[in-house]
Amino acid sequence: MSRFIIVAAAVALSTAPALANGHGGGDPAPPKVEAAIAPAKVVLTKKGPKLVDLKGMTLYYYERDTTGKTSNCNSKCIESWIPLAATADARAVGDFTVINRDDGSKMWAYRYRPLYTSPADKAPGDTNGNATTLQWRVAQPAE
Numbered sequence: 512m513s514r515f516i517i518v519a520a521a522v523a524l525s526t527a528p529a530l531a532n533g534h535g536g537g538d539p540a541p542p543k544v545e546a547a548i549a550p551a552k553v554v555l556t557k558k559g560p561k562l563v564d565l566k567g568m569t570l571y572y573y574e575r576d577t578t579g580k581t582s583n584c585n586s587k588c589i590e591s592w593i594p595l596a597a598t599a600d601a602r603a604v605g606d607f608t609v610i611n612r613d614d615g616s617k618m619w620a621y622r623y624r625p626l627y628t629s630p631a632d633k634a635p636g637d638t639n640g641n642a643t644t645l646q647w648r649v650a651q652p653a654e
Contacts (some may be wrong), residue, residue: 549604550595550619551571553627553652556636560651562621563627564595567635574646579623585613592640593645594627596619606653621650 516647525529542584551570562570571592573581584592597609597617619626629640641649 545605546558547608548599550601551607551621551650554636560652561638562626562652563635564626568628568642569632569636569638570595570626570650571629571640572621572626574648576620576625579608580610580622582610582612582618582625584625584627592627592629595628605636622653625648626650 525597542552551564553560554567555561564570573582573584573592582594584594591612594612594616595618599617601609601617601619603609606622609617610620610625612618627640627647631637631639633639640647
């Protein structure tokens, strides 16, 4: 009987690391890598597809934003156009990139064009910020 107990204890001790955390070696499981989430999505409208933020608000781009590295909408401009903010640790995902603003904050760009929302849009789907004479356009996905 004591032989059985010794063998059972040896087996239990030798398999404990393999059972710990569901893998062998007793090491902790590696941290989960979060999938990067795009800051915008595509919705279909009567006028074709457009980009909206995660709240469904229409996204716009400014034709003067051409370098892909900076935004030309600063100081007074951001009272009328709200940059699509990115967190300090945001990383590019798909066609979305992160650019630095003059004030040190970060914002999202789509295919290197900075993205903005308009305070004139009160509800998801509104496009009151579309101002062709002022060089602001609804952002559309690439074909």
